[in-house]
Amino acid sequence: MLSLSHPHPHADSTTPARHHRRILPSPLPHHHHHHILRRRRRFANLTTSAVILGPDGNPIGGGPRDHKLPFAPPPTAPPDQLYQPFHPPPSPLPEKYRALDLAERLAVLRDRLGLWYEYAPLVSALSREGFTPSSIEEATGISGVEQNRIVVASQVRDSLLSENFPDEMLPYFDSYGGPELLYELRFLNARQRADAARNAIDRRLEPRGVRELARSMKDFPRRRGDDGWGEFDRDSPGDCLAFARFRQSREQIDPEDAVAELERAMQVVETDAARARVEVEMERARRKAAGEEIDDEEASPELARPDVPVVRLMYGEVAEATTVLLLPVVRETEGVEAMTAAPRRTKTDVDLGLVEVDKGWTRWAVVPGWGPVAEVAGEVVVIELADGRTLPWRSAEEERVLVVANRGRREVVESGIYVVEKEGRLVVERGRKLAEQGVAEAAAEVLIVVRQPKDEDDMISDDEWD
Known part of the structure; x- marks a missing residue:
C-alpha cells in the first residue's frame, strides 16, 4: 500500500517541532512577514515524499525519514517470451526453419537439407547469435569461405528477384555451383546483376567467365575517352566484355596474340557499331601480323595517336630536373585574347635562374626544361584544359591536362596540332581538320601535352574484388 505523508509534521506529531522551526535574524515588517509565511506555505504544499506501507500498515524502509523510493526490479516476463517494450527485428529465417531448435538448425547445415539458398540464412542467424565462422565450420563442416559465399550469393539471388528476373531462369543457379556464379556478381548494381546473370546463362559461363564479365561491366564506365569507347554500348554485357x-588486344606485343584477343571479342560483341569497330581493328592486326606497315590513322583518323608528345609528370620530377621553365598559364575559357595577352619572356639569366617578362601575370606553371619547349620559351604559353577527353585523339583520361603551345608558329599544316578558339573557348585540333575547314592560321602550335602525376595508372585495386 502506497500513501503520501507530509515531511513537516504538525504540532501534535511525535516529532519535536523545534526541528522544523527557522529563527529569523531580525524582526520584519508585517507585510514582509506575511509574504514569507505565504511563500513557506506554498513550498510546503509542493514538497512530498513517499512511504511504503507493509501489509500490517507499518512503514517499510526507514519510515517517514526515508524520502527515497526503494529500487523496484523490472517486471519479469513469462518463460520463453521477450519483455514487451523490446521489439526484436524480423527474423531472417524462412518460415520453415523458425520452429527448429539450435541442434536441428545445425543438422540442416551439416546435412545440406535443402537448396543452398534456402539454408544460407541459417548461417547469418547463427552469426547473429554469437557463432564465429570457425565454430560454424566445426559444427557443420562448411568452411568460412563457403559460408561467406553462400550468404553473399543468396543476397545476389534476392536482388535478381527484385529486378523481375525470369522465374524460369532461376533454377539454373539452384545447383551446388550456383553460389560461385552469383558470388562473382556482388560488385554490380541490381540491374547489372540481372543483365550479367542472363548473359551467363545464355553463354553457359563458368565462375571464371562470370568474373571476367563482371569486371568488364564495372570497369567500362571508367574507360570513357579511350579509343573506340563510344562505339560500345555500356548497357550491353557483351559489349562491355568485348571492349575489355x-x-x-592493344596491350599485346605479339600481333598474333592481338588477333586472338580480337577474335574472342567478336564472340561476345552484341551491337552492330561495336562489331564494326572490332572488325576494323582486327583487319589492322592481321595486316600487322602479316608484316605489312600499318599507319595508325588508317583505322580511324580521329582516334589515332597524336603527333605531339603526351607525357605524365612524375612526383618530384620538377624538383629533380636540372633546369625548369616558368610558363604563363591561361584557362581554356579565357579565349584567344587572354592567350595573346599572356606575358612573353624578354630576358633570362641562366646562371642565377632569373627571368624577366614584359608584363605582370597571376598564373604560372613550372615544368622541366624540355628541349623543344626551352628553344622557344619566349613565345610559349600553357593552356589548362579541365578535361583531357576534349583532345582530338581522346586518349587522355578524365583529368586536367596542360597544353604547352608556341605562339610564334601559327601557320596551319596538316601534320601539326594547333590551338584555336571555338565559341569563346580554346580547343586543340588537328591540322588536317583545320585545313579541310579552310583555316590557314591558328592561335598557336602545340608542342607537348602534360598530364598530372598519378600514383596508380590503369590499375584496379585488389581489395575491390577480393
Whole structure:
C-alpha cells in the first residue's frame, strides 16, 4: 500500500517541532512577514515524499525519514517470451526453419537439407547469435569461405528477384555451383546483376567467365575517352566484355596474340557499331601480323595517336630536373585574347635562374626544361584544359591536362596540332581538320601535352574484388 505523508509534521506529531522551526535574524515588517509565511506555505504544499506501507500498515524502509523510493526490479516476463517494450527485428529465417531448435538448425547445415539458398540464412542467424565462422565450420563442416559465399550469393539471388528476373531462369543457379556464379556478381548494381546473370546463362559461363564479365561491366564506365569507347554500348554485357578484350588486344606485343584477343571479342560483341569497330581493328592486326606497315590513322583518323608528345609528370620530377621553365598559364575559357595577352619572356639569366617578362601575370606553371619547349620559351604559353577527353585523339583520361603551345608558329599544316578558339573557348585540333575547314592560321602550335602525376595508372585495386 502506497500513501503520501507530509515531511513537516504538525504540532501534535511525535516529532519535536523545534526541528522544523527557522529563527529569523531580525524582526520584519508585517507585510514582509506575511509574504514569507505565504511563500513557506506554498513550498510546503509542493514538497512530498513517499512511504511504503507493509501489509500490517507499518512503514517499510526507514519510515517517514526515508524520502527515497526503494529500487523496484523490472517486471519479469513469462518463460520463453521477450519483455514487451523490446521489439526484436524480423527474423531472417524462412518460415520453415523458425520452429527448429539450435541442434536441428545445425543438422540442416551439416546435412545440406535443402537448396543452398534456402539454408544460407541459417548461417547469418547463427552469426547473429554469437557463432564465429570457425565454430560454424566445426559444427557443420562448411568452411568460412563457403559460408561467406553462400550468404553473399543468396543476397545476389534476392536482388535478381527484385529486378523481375525470369522465374524460369532461376533454377539454373539452384545447383551446388550456383553460389560461385552469383558470388562473382556482388560488385554490380541490381540491374547489372540481372543483365550479367542472363548473359551467363545464355553463354553457359563458368565462375571464371562470370568474373571476367563482371569486371568488364564495372570497369567500362571508367574507360570513357579511350579509343573506340563510344562505339560500345555500356548497357550491353557483351559489349562491355568485348571492349575489355579490345583493350587487351592493344596491350599485346605479339600481333598474333592481338588477333586472338580480337577474335574472342567478336564472340561476345552484341551491337552492330561495336562489331564494326572490332572488325576494323582486327583487319589492322592481321595486316600487322602479316608484316605489312600499318599507319595508325588508317583505322580511324580521329582516334589515332597524336603527333605531339603526351607525357605524365612524375612526383618530384620538377624538383629533380636540372633546369625548369616558368610558363604563363591561361584557362581554356579565357579565349584567344587572354592567350595573346599572356606575358612573353624578354630576358633570362641562366646562371642565377632569373627571368624577366614584359608584363605582370597571376598564373604560372613550372615544368622541366624540355628541349623543344626551352628553344622557344619566349613565345610559349600553357593552356589548362579541365578535361583531357576534349583532345582530338581522346586518349587522355578524365583529368586536367596542360597544353604547352608556341605562339610564334601559327601557320596551319596538316601534320601539326594547333590551338584555336571555338565559341569563346580554346580547343586543340588537328591540322588536317583545320585545313579541310579552310583555316590557314591558328592561335598557336602545340608542342607537348602534360598530364598530372598519378600514383596508380590503369590499375584496379585488389581489395575491390577480393
